[in-house]
Amino acid sequence: MDEAGIDWQAGAIFRPVRTGNAFEETVERLLQAIKLGVFGHGDRLPAERELAARLGIGRETLREAIRSLQQAGAVESRRGRYGGTFVTYRMPPPDVADLRRAASDLGEELEDALTYRLVLEAGAAETAARRDLTAEQRAYLRRRLTDLEQAPPEEYRRLDSRFHLAIAELTGSRSLATAIAEARMRLNDLLNAIPILDRNIDHAAHQHRGMVDAILAGDADTARRATEEHLAATAALLRGFLG
Incomplete structure (x- = not known):
């Protein structure tokens, strides 16, 4: 993902959460970015610290949202030097x-x-x-x-x-x-x-x-x-x- 794309995401999708339902809205924002194609299969999401700051939420809320997306098969977390949260969601074939x-x-x-x-x-x-x-x-x-x-x-x-x-x-x-x-x-x-x-x-x-x-x-x-x-x-x- 190029820097121009990341700048846009910060303003259009990864904007501060405004409701009292921080967990639910965080899941929604992450799924929007994935389903709209901003992040494709195999892409790495921005770092946890950066995402939490852009969404205006705590790191634990973000981690809970990511865990839920993992359970749904939309992302996976990898450890190590080249680790992070990676998109595993694939767009279903047209029907x-x-x-x-x-x-x-x-x-x-x-x-x-x-x-x-x-x-x-x-x-x-x-x-x-x-x-x-x-x-x-x-x-x-x-x-x-x-x-x-x-x-x-x-x-x-x-x-x-x-x-x-x-x-x-x-x-x-x-x-x-x-x-x-x-x-x-x-x-x-x-x-x-x-x-x-x-x-x-x-x-x-x-x-x-x-x-x-x-x-x-x-x-x-x-x-x-x-x-x-x-x-x-x-x-x-x-x-x-x-x-």
Whole structure:
């Protein structure tokens, strides 16, 4: 995980716990980071001291949360010089039955969640395009796009999530990045359950490239339109499989 990614995680997911349910919210935050693809299978989570400080919790609360995730098979702890907490969770393969179950769980909130995501991410792409991005930030966005374009089928959904979250990060607004991460989590099971279709992946690759080109060119209107087109296509695909 590169430093830019870690900086974003601190603001968008690993932000201070605010409720009285510190243990439960810590488990939720860690699972968000894993299921959104910020940390993939085999990745090491940030050090215990760093995580506890970012979440604003005690080390014992964090250890309890990690133990619970170990019992659930999502992470494992390793000792020694190269030890730490490593992700063992693997994203389940796409399945239409899973897609329909996830949609049923959302119920009438599905259209609300799709609209909310569209508004947030289109605004994020427009905002990122209006910013004077550094060379490092521009390289970071290109790297996320390249990772996605070269992704094997089993890694595609995770790297797609990281690509979209990278654009959120480049807005410079931690509040917006957090909202986009939370909006993505509402739809995460649905998005991950969409079957991998070659034609759709090719179409999405063209749209992703258009989004990145517009952001890097500082063309805010085109960045917004390209993002709206891409997310509308994803929503249409979801509705099609839900029948």
